[in-house]
Amino acid sequence: MTESRALLPLAAASRILSRAINPSGRPSERRLRQAVEGKVVLVTGASRGIGEASARKLAAAGACVLLVARSRERLDDLKAQYSELGGTVHTYPVDLSEPESIDALAARLPEHHEHVDVIVNNAGKSIRRSIERSYRRFHDFERTIGVNYLGPVKLMLALLPSMRARGDGHIVNVSTIGVRVPPAPRWAAYQASKSAFDVFLRSAAAEAAADGVTISSIYLGLVHSEMSAPTPIFRYVPGLTPDQAGDLVCKAIVDRPSVISPWWAGAVELGAAVSRRPWELAAGLYSRLSEDTESAAAASEDRPAEERVTEGS
Numbered sequence: 001m002t003e004s005r006a007l008l009p010l011a012a013a014s015r016i017l018s019r020a021i022n023p024s025g026r027p028s029e030r031r032l033r034q035a036v037e038g039k040v041v042l043v044t045g046a047s048r049g050i051g052e053a054s055a056r057k058l059a060a061a062g063a064c065v066l067l068v069a070r071s072r073e074r075l076d077d078l079k080a081q082y083s084e085l086g087g088t089v090h091t092y093p094v095d096l097s098e099p100e101s102i103d104a105l106a107a108r109l110p111e112h113h114e115h116v117d118v119i120v121n122n123a124g125k126s127i128r129r130s131i132e133r134s135y136r137r138f139h140d141f142e143r144t145i146g147v148n149y150l151g152p153v154k155l156m157l158a159l160l161p162s163m164r165a166r167g168d169g170h171i172v173n174v175s176t177i178g179v180r181v182p183p184a185p186r187w188a189a190y191q192a193s194k195s196a197f198d199v200f201l202r203s204a205a206a207e208a209a210a211d212g213v214t215i216s217s218i219y220l221g222l223v224h225s226e227m228s229a230p231t232p233i234f235r236y237v238p239g240l241t242p243d244q245a246g247d248l249v250c251k252a253i254v255d256r257p258s259v260i261s262p263w264w265a266g267a268v269e270l271g272a273a274v275s276r277r278p279w280e281l282a283a284g285l286y287s288r289l290s291e292d293t294e295s296a297a298a299a300s301e302d303r304p305a306e307e308r309v310t311e312g313s
């Protein structure tokens with residue numbers, strides 16, 4: 001028996017478990033088309049992973065999709081592919097960690113679009129590294145806060161005024177379950193930055209709702225994308241594919257729920273609110289028994305930040 005055939009039962013079990021613990025759902029083609037045809041939808045982090053899958057589905061349903069990410073050539077390739085699906089596509093190479101880059105985007109948007117109907121805030125930077133390997137890596141915290149918090153905040157400050165003035169707009173935030181469950185070891189930089197934007201958006205939502213702007217937060221567990229690939233153990237953890245996560249983004253655009261989340265998230269939040277101690281004991285034990293990934297450890301040697309872009313998830 002080949003190794004891949006021997007792993008088939010494991011893969012099947014992982015798929016079943018993934019369905020049991022992760023949110024799922026996909027709007028019908030008809031409903032998605034009704035919701036987005038002719039609408040302007042801006043997707044950040046559209047060059048790969050969840051953003052790419054979401055943008056593809058939206059373009060196929062007739063949306064005018066604005067692809068935002070750093071990789072100019074990749075965005076141009078995707079534009080050619082999506083145009084064949086019948087979608088209208090514009091590309092905006094932007095580095096969300098550079099405030100000037102977002103200013104340039106905000107200045108260019110009105111040249112081609114009267115307004116933006118939907119923003120999918122999806123671009124993200126993940127770092128999984130122990131705090132002891134981070135002592136000389138303040139830039140890890142600057143990079144995650146830049147892409148996961150400050151960049152998206154600046155984008156919202158640029159686009160919210162026109163949405164509120166029109167009395168219509170929808171923001172879909174692709175977040176992580178890590179912001180709803182107690183903090184896990186090695187995720188200090190990532191979870192803090194994702195939590196910061198989650199709180200910003202929920203606070204802003206309370207104000208913007210009166211002007212017809214709605215917000216949907218999607219709290220995802222593991223997604224098997226380039227982001228999670230550097231952590232070998234994640235290969236065996238049940239998770240969604242980027243395509244399934246893209247379906248949830250489409251569902252959020254169609255149904256406009258305030259939250260899409262695993263069914264167990266509320267119970268965990270409640271348990272953690274009642275007592276932190278059991279979680280702290282479990283997290284401490286896990287921290288002692290587990291290791292940084294090789295890539296996270298290697299990057300913590302004194303190498304300049306630019307040498308590594310993705311160090312773990």
Ligand SMILES: NC(=O)c1ccc[n+]([C@@H]2O[C@H](COP(=O)([O-])OP(=O)(O)OC[C@H]3O[C@@H](n4cnc5c(N)ncnc54)[C@H](OP(=O)(O)O)[C@@H]3O)[C@@H](O)[C@H]2O)c1
Nearest residue numbers: 045047048049050069070071095096123124176223225227
């Ligand atoms: N994968 C998971 O397990 C998981 C779980 C929960 C939540 N999430 C969230 O889901 C979202 C998408 O994750 P993914 O798994 O699809 O990740 P991914 O495959 O690594 O894609 C990340 C995207 O963000 C873009 N990006 C990164 N830095 C950027 C920057 N400075 N400026 C502009 N764009 C930037 C990347 O494009 P360029 O490199 O071309 O700029 C890429 O398109 C993230 O917000 C992540 O936090 C992921």
